[in-house]
Amino acid sequence: MNFLATIGEFFLAFFAQTGRLSVFVGQTLAAMLRPPIYFRIIGQQIIRIGYFSLPVVALTSFFTGGALAIQIYYGGNQFNSEAIVSSIVALGITRELGPVLGGLMVAGRVSAAIAAEIGTMRVTEQIDALTTLSTNPHKYLVAPRVIAATLCMPILALIADIIGIFGGFVVGTQSFGFNAAIYVQRTINFLTVDDVTSGLIKAAVFGFIIAMMGCYNGYYSKGGAQGVGRATTNAVVSASILILAANYLMTSLLFSS
Amino acid sequence: MTVKIALSDVHKSFGPKDVLRGVNLEVETGQSVVVIGGSGSGKSVMLKSILGLLTPDNGSIKIDGRETVGMARNSRADIDHQIGMLFQNGALFDSLPVWKNVAFRAIQNDGMNETDARDLAVDALKQVELGPELLDLSPASLSGGMHKRVGLARAIASKPEIIFFDEPTTGLDPIMTDVINHLIRDCVQELGATTMTITHDMTSVRAIADKTALLYKGEIIWQGSTEALEASDDPFLNQFINGLAHGPIEVEGQQLDTAPNAEAI
Numbered sequence: 001m002n003f004l005a006t007i008g009e010f011f012l013a014f015f016a017q018t019g020r021l022s023v024f025v026g027q028t029l030a031a032m033l034r035p036p037i038y039f040r041i042i043g044q045q046i047i048r049i050g051y052f053s054l055p056v057v058a059l060t061s062f063f064t065g066g067a068l069a070i071q072i073y074y075g076g077n078q079f080n081s082e083a084i085v086s087s088i089v090a091l092g093i094t095r096e097l098g099p100v101l102g103g104l105m106v107a108g109r110v111s112a113a114i115a116a117e118i119g120t121m122r123v124t125e126q127i128d129a130l131t132t133l134s135t136n137p138h139k140y141l142v143a144p145r146v147i148a149a150t151l152c153m154p155i156l157a158l159i160a161d162i163i164g165i166f167g168g169f170v171v172g173t174q175s176f177g178f179n180a181a182i183y184v185q186r187t188i189n190f191l192t193v194d195d196v197t198s199g200l201i202k203a204a205v206f207g208f209i210i211a212m213m214g215c216y217n218g219y220y221s222k223g224g225a226q227g228v229g230r231a232t233t234n235a236v237v238s239a240s241i242l243i244l245a246a247n248y249l250m251t252s253l254l255f256s257s
Numbered sequence: 258m259t260v261k262i263a264l265s266d267v268h269k270s271f272g273p274k275d276v277l278r279g280v281n282l283e284v285e286t287g288q289s290v291v292v293i294g295g296s297g298s299g300k301s302v303m304l305k306s307i308l309g310l311l312t313p314d315n316g317s318i319k320i321d322g323r324e325t326v327g328m329a330r331n332s333r334a335d336i337d338h339q340i341g342m343l344f345q346n347g348a349l350f351d352s353l354p355v356w357k358n359v360a361f362r363a364i365q366n367d368g369m370n371e372t373d374a375r376d377l378a379v380d381a382l383k384q385v386e387l388g389p390e391l392l393d394l395s396p397a398s399l400s401g402g403m404h405k406r407v408g409l410a411r412a413i414a415s416k417p418e419i420i421f422f423d424e425p426t427t428g429l430d431p432i433m434t435d436v437i438n439h440l441i442r443d444c445v446q447e448l449g450a451t452t453m454t455i456t457h458d459m460t461s462v463r464a465i466a467d468k469t470a471l472l473y474k475g476e477i478i479w480q481g482s483t484e485a486l487e488a489s490d491d492p493f494l495n496q497f498i499n500g501l502a503h504g505p506i507e508v509e510g511q512q513l514d515t516a517p518n519a520e521a522i
């Protein structure tokens with residue numbers, strides 16, 4: 001009996017959350033499409049979200065590209081490794097690891113920062129103050145962050161692609177003695193535009209998820225400093241899980257046909 | 258006298274907790290009404306309901322005769338435009354310098370340019386007796402009293418017809434309390450605004466109230482002029498204005514009207 005009640009409560013809470021999130025996303029989309037659009041704030045957020053994430057994303061993808069090269073070299077057929085390493089590194093980085101690892105790293109940085117900022121604004125009544133000053137918080141706070149993150153993530157992913165492939169290149173040429181010119185030539189020959197664009201499309205979706213989760217959790221935080229802390233954790237966790245789930249979904253959609 | 262704000266039978270609950278249980282209150286144009294009541298009695302909830310930040314479960318809130326309950330945010334834009342609000346903790350935007358806080362509405366809504374907005378901020382700060390040296394400071398670097406005053410400047414900057422003050426003097430020293438009370442009094446007289454102030458500070462009541470209302474257990478249980486307040490022998494009111502621990506008012510989470518030491522510890 002008690003068990004059933006717990007399950008019931010769980011599902012009620014789940015549907016309530018999902019409903020509230022859907023309404024929130026809807027309000028944000030509406031805010032993004034209707035004027036006023038705060039270009040200055042979008043610009044500021046592009047710097048905060050995109051520019052300052054560059055080092056994190058670059059380091060992550062460099063080391064991942066390097067590690068990937070080592071795994072393929074020792075795991076695969078070493079006889080034919082020179083051809084395999086360059087192509088699998090290129091494929092793995094552009095299709096999966098660049099956007100996904102980049103997305104997860106940015107989720108950790110940006111979702112948390114957004115949730116903490118908007119959560120603090122919530123508990124200190126700054127969001128109420130915005131409303132009473134005739135400014136729509138969805139337009140002023142949420143939309144610029146979502147737009148900035150959605151625009152920045154593909155660019156970050158593209159940079160991650162290049163640096164990740166470079167990481168594989170460095171390991172291949174320095175540790176395994178591959179010929180640099182041939183490595184580059186093989187990478188270019190092997191990669192298709194679709195490999196790269198599929199990764200960039202994914203990255204845009206991840207950017208949307210990252211900003212949305214940060215804003216949503218911050219917007220509904222309550223209960224002082226502790227509540228803001230909880231919102232921050234929830235933002236990172238939910239953004240990361242949604243990124244991985246969305247990645248699976250998009251991979252199956254983009255590559256099954 | 259016309260009625261500017263009219264609340265009738267306003268109810269609001271959070272889950273099982275009934276916070277407002279039928280509030281009835283009228284504020285006339287140009288009047289300064291002070292609402293007193295213990296911590297957690299729902300004073301802020303009442304204000305936020307009037308501001309449309311919370312939606313009452315039941316009842317009616319009219320501003321200038323227009324029903325605001327259930328009104329969508331963008332259809333009440335003209336109402337919002339004539340309202341100023343000083344939040345309990347100031348609620349200044351800490352990402353913006355003081356001048357952008359004070360002139361926020363003008364910048365965001367009226368598209369005012371930077372020079373005019375700074376001038377507007379200087380004027381508003383002058384009204385709360387602050388100098389232009391504050392303009393470029395961040396709100397985080399202000400003291401409590403200055404924070405409140407900048408909040409006050411932001412509330413009055415757009416020369417609103419209605420101003421709400423949520424505990425404007427709580428947490429300030431007695432001198433700053435007196436300063437704030439006088440500023441409110443002066444600003445209101447200068448603007449001819451209708452105001453509603455929430456407080457549990459009796460010096461504020463005496464300094465600024467035309468009419469005082471006592472909120473207790475979700476209802477306005479007493480209202481009247483300041484003279485009537487001093488003369489009243491209402492036991493609830495007396496307990497509140499004299500700050501007595503013992504009396505008919507039940508303090509949240511505590512029963513104080515049982516005799517001490519009645520039971521062995």
Ligand SMILES: Nc1ncnc2c1ncn2[C@@H]1O[C@H](COP(=O)(O)OP(=O)(O)O)[C@@H](O)[C@H]1O
Binds near residue numbers: 294296299300301
């Ligand atoms: N958004 C909310 N959600 C749940 N409970 C709330 C909310 N806002 C206020 N309350 C509760 O309503 C009661 C009255 O709060 P409030 O109006 O802030 O008191 P005060 O009279 O001190 O201003 C408190 O018990 C508070 O916990």
Ligand SMILES: [Mg+2]
Binds near residue numbers: 301302423424
């Ligand atoms: Mg309050």
